[in-house]
Amino acid sequence: MKNQGKKNVRDEQMKSLEEIFEAKIARDEKIEPKDWMPEKYRKTHIRQISQHAHSEIVGMLPEGNWITRAPSLRRKVALLAKVQDEAGHGLYLYSACETLGISREELYDQLHSGKAKYSSIFNYPTLTWADIGAIGWLVDGAAIINQVPLCSTSFGPYARAMVRVCKEESFHQRQGYEIMMTLCNGTQEQKDMAQDALDRWWWPALMMLGPTDDESTHTEQSMKWKLKRKTNDELRQQFIDQTVPQADILGLKVPDEDLKYNNETGHYDFGEIDWEEFWQVVKGHGMCNKERISARKNAWDNGEWVRDAAVAYADKQAEKDVKEAV
């Protein structure tokens, strides 16, 4: 009986803490790492921020594939800078995630063991140089649409990281579009290459914005916590509305027979998305899932001696400093 009483008091306290917390978010106040937060808020944020970080890191792989084969020095320095930015974005986000009490090692381990997810788009291969253009234009374009609302998300470290990411991301999209533009102004063969890249990346880019609202399990809670500020379907519509006219300027055809501007709604109507494909890729059966994870694991395992050497060097320097001080 006594224990029951104690439990009730605890539950009461918890409830009032949660009410204070919810009210803070409703007032658009930020939550900082040491503030009290419901366990579910912490867990959801660890999941989303780490997925985001993993996506940046794995996202380097499909593009890294073309660094040595970039068609000019100008393209090569731009692509190198872009891939380096993705690494930086991954690092901002891992740091933000660690403020929630999970270690970098645990985060890496979740990625390498396949426990954590990353954006399914990076499990598609980059077959031609035009894919680098299409990725910058479409994948970074969709990422920007996803990320801009996150700059005002409720968790302070995540919001601050997103402000930096968004500032840097716009060059990524522009360099991609410029690649597409150059190809489309080139020979027929080059234009065909650009069209082929659009054909292959269009649908995966639409899927990138997540399952439809009625299928999305996390949307409702995430909207309440302002971890999400627009639903997946709203973001997808925005992406389509702004990207179709860009394809028109390139003179390329979006691979959707049902795509049509709707004068009544002021939006484009579009065809059915193949969600079966999306879930297959999410479940690990995409074209490059195994390759991506094994590349990450190899990079981590083969870099172990470098990390160890750096620690050994730091130890030696520290010892030397102590001796000199004596």
Added chain:
Amino acid sequence: MSKKNWPLWEVFVRSKNGLEHRHFGSLHAPDADMALKNARDVYTRRSEGVSIWVVESKNIKASNPDDNGEMFEPAADKAYRHPTFYELPDDIEHM
């Protein structure tokens, strides 16, 4: 140090002379020199700074938000520390 995992460092960047160093974020590095080099690559790829400080995170003592009441509330009822507390005639100048 002798640990397998690199410790965490906090990074502070001065954007330009005349401004203070501001907290930019954090990163892992085996020692202070590497932390500084990594901070250059992670946080100043677009000329965001002219000076960087790094400090190992464990050396920062932070106040606890649970104690915010006793820490910060005493300042709340001391309006007399602000110039607007004092009543002056409207037509007085240079004050």
